Amino acid sequence: MKEYDYLIVGAGIFGAVFAYEAGLKGKKCLCIDKRDHIGGNIYTKNMEGINVHAYGAHIFHTSNKEIWDYVNTFAKFNRYTNSPIARYHDELYNMPFNMNTFHAMWGVITPKEAREKIEEQKKESGIKEPKNLEEQAISLVGKDIYEKLVKGYTMKQWGRDPKELPSFIIKRLPVRYTYDNNYFNDKYQGIPEGGYTQIVEKMLEKCEVRLNTDFFENKEYYMNLADKVLFTGMIDEFYDYCYGYLEYRTLRFETEVLDEENYQGNAVVNYTDYQTPYTRIIEHKHFEFMCQNENPLSKTVITREFPATWKPGDEPYYPMNDEKNNEIYQKYKALADKEENVIFGGRLGLYKYMDMHNVIEEALKLTEKVL
Incomplete structure (x- = not known):
């Protein structure tokens, strides 16, 4: 036994x-x-x-x-x-793509105006059957959103040009014609x-x-x-x-303690331009509303997240x-x-x-x- x-x-x-x-x-x-x-x-x-x-x-x-x-x-x-912010250089957008995003991007106010803008860009692209991730994204949300909020982030996340990635990776992109920044649709x-x-x-x-x-x-x-x-x-x-070997994407984290109460005002800020080497900065105290206390802590902890190609010995995160x-x-x-x-x-x-x-x-x- x-x-x-x-x-x-x-x-x-x-x-x-x-x-x-x-x-x-x-x-x-x-x-x-x-x-x-x-x-x-x-x-x-x-x-x-x-x-x-x-x-x-x-x-x-x-x-x-x-x-x-x-x-x-x-x-x-x-x-x-979960209501992440997307930062493209010095421009800020709400995620997932919703009326707040479209207003910041184009100045549109109504869902009808937003739909028309996206449809116009989809039509201009001439894409009938998307052959790769780039074409798939443009056929879903148009060129502007793709260029600013999808392209650079995807290149960093997967380590490949979106033209080289299969379209099925993003069969859907969350698009909401409401002013709702809640990233998940789940009830709980x-x-x-x-x-x-x-x-x-x-x-x-x-x-x-x-x-x-x-x-x-x-x-x-x-x-x-x-x-x-x-x-x-x-x-x-x-x-x-x-x-x-099966392939994975791995991640590297840089965590830092800062002598300030509130660094970025949100738990998650995605950096969607390709030039910034990390994909996002996490400010952990926002997960438990620690900046809303009467006496907030004088320090904060942030983590920068860097995706990388996995090699044997690395920690595997995302299956490819x-x-x-x-x-x-x-x-x-x-x-x-x-x-x-x-x-x-x-x-x-x-x-x-x-x-x-x-x-x-x-x-x-x-x-x-x-x-």
């Missing part, structure tokens, strides 16, 4: 949900992670009394009441609404008061956790510790890259789900489907971009199936 029922590789949200549900069923679990903290990319740490999103902005949103109720059992969520939205780390801590309470522990440094040993393994790392790495990579993934998935004692999950294990609510939903579906 083995020491554990389940070995969970990765202490992110997927692994933590699984560990929590397994614990409720009386299963003995060990969770290992190569980082020195739990929480994966939703890890938050306290700096200067501010909860800092260490791996970029994480705003919880869902239309699924069950998922919303589930996360609220682990933390109290505030009423934060917010940030946990006190940060995300507390949620994962509670989920892992009944699970043994070992940090600074790399599964691949002693794979055979860890594989033999438990009856079954839940692997949430990169699926191609698990199979020693036998079909080649283009045709070439999806074909490689299908080969790895065929191997995974034959595994009797290994289950794959999470963004990296499933090679799939997912928001937090999707990850929790997938993890709960898995627990229902296997537990």
